[in-house]
Amino acid sequence: MNPFVKKDNSKAIACPWLNWRKDYTDATPGKIQGVFIMQDWWCSSEPKEKDSPEKSLEYHVDYIRKNNFSSDPTIKNLWNAPSWKKAIWENKTWLVTNAVWGLRKGNISSGYLGDTIHKAAFPIWAKLISHFAGNNKDFKVVFAGGWAVFENAKFNDKNLNQYLKNWEKWAGKGTGKNDEVSKLGDTNVYGNAYFCCHPSVWNSNFNCLKGPPPNRV
Numbered sequence: 579m580n581p582f583v584k585k586d587n588s589k590a591i592a593c594p595w596l597n598w599r600k601d602y603t604d605a606t607p608g609k610i611q612g613v614f615i616m617q618d619w620w621c622s623s624e625p626k627e628k629d630s631p632e633k634s635l636e637y638h639v640d641y642i643r644k645n646n647f648s649s650d651p652t653i654k655n656l657w658n659a660p661s662w663k664k665a666i667w668e669n670k671t672w673l674v675t676n677a678v679w680g681l682r683k684g685n686i687s688s689g690y691l692g693d694t695i696h697k698a699a700f701p702i703w704a705k706l707i708s709h710f711a712g713n714n715k716d717f718k719v720v721f722a723g724g725w726a727v728f729e730n731a732k733f734n735d736k737n738l739n740q741y742l743k744n745w746e747k748w749a750g751k752g753t754g755k756n757d758e759v760s761k762l763g764d765t766n767v768y769g770n771a772y773f774c775c776h777p778s779v780w781n782s783n784f785n786c787l788k789g790p791p792p793n794r795v
Contacts, residue, residue, distance in 0.1 A: 579618075579680030579695070582635035594620070594638035595674040610710040611671045612718035612790055614662075615703060616776060617691060617725040618678045621650045633681065655780040661789020672790060673710070677703050677725065690725055697749040704742055708767045711738065716793045717769030723776040738769040 581589035621641045641650070645657050645667065656662045656674075665672040678691055678699045711717040719738055721727075728734050733744040774786030 579678060580683055581680055582638065583633050584635050590635060591680040592635055593676045593679045594635060594642060595676065597635060598639045598642045599670065599673060601670075608712065608714065609671070610673055611665070611714075611716075612673075612720065613707055613710065614656075614666070614672055614674045614720045614722060615707075615726070616652070616674075616676055616722045618676045618680075618682065619652055620681055621653075651778040651780075652776070655777045659780075659788050665790050673706075675703065675706065693753060696725065700745055700749045704745065707738070707742070711767045711769045713768055715768045718772060718791050719769060720772045720774060720787060720791070722774050727773060734771075734773060736771055738771045739767045741771040742767055 579591060581591050582594070583589055621638055642653065645653060656666060662672075666674055678695055679702070682691075707719055711719075717738070728744065728748075733741075733748075735741040735744060770791070772787065772791050780786070
């Protein structure tokens with residue numbers, strides 16, 4: 579992945595959504611009710627010219643903040659779903675993030691990023707989720723996109739802790755294995771996992787989740 583360029587011309591492998599919500603680092607686990615996680619994202623209007631201003635991290639953060647959804651289907655569809663709009667932009671009880679931070683290399687704007695990249699990225703988002711889930715049994719994580727779904731459906735466990743354990747096993751073996759997963763510890767993560775398609779493909783006839791999932795009884 580390529581880094582974003584910052585205003586001071588430094589470079590950073592970062593997630594624009596988390597940089598928009600810088601307050602999340604100070605938020606107690608109970609304040610955040612859930613996490614909406616995509617494979618990766620940058621505004622679709624971003625020019626591909628080298629070092630263009632639009633590649634800046636600040637540009638992307640401002641794009642999210644202003645809900646400038648006119649040309650970006652991801653933000654447009656999340657904003658146009660009233661319950662997601664309320665949870666993400668108004669009440670800010672949900673965090674949005676990317677599993678893989680930074681910008682894609684080359685001109686391919688979509689598609690699976692590959693096992694090696696995802697195995698490297700897993701400990702980062704797993705620790706984020708673990709922190710905010712805390713001991714909240716009603717904590718929810720929505721995994722948006724095919725990147726998060728195992729080919730063997732039995733590993734797509736709705737129990738968040740078991741789902742993360744399945745990822746841990748997968749990331750720690752085979753090609754591109756990440757030895758860092760062994761440092762995640764044996765802490766149990768409470769909450770539930772949900773799966774849907776990426777919001778960029780939602781439309782009036784197809785929307786996996788129109789809003790944050792309700793608490794399970």
